[in-house]
Amino acid sequence: MAPPLFGAPTEATAWCECDKRVRTATGRTAVLRLVESHTHHRTLCPLLAPQEGKAA
Structure with a gap:
């Protein structure tokens, strides 16, 4: 979702239970990198991620 104004402050937060770290980003470029990184992390x-041989 884009901010209402192009020049508006942009920030985002991402976290995952696997490593208990919270990542934050401020600024359009940093937020886009954070989204890309978090999206990639979700595949790994x-x-x-499904694990082979894991019992249901």
Whole structure:
């Protein structure tokens, strides 16, 4: 979601239970990098990614 004004302050926060860290970003470029990083993390996260041989 874009802010109402292009020059408006932009910030985001991302976290995951697998590493208990909270990541924050301020500024359009940093927020876009954070979103990309978090999206990629979701494909690798041991809590979200299916694991072979794991019992249901």
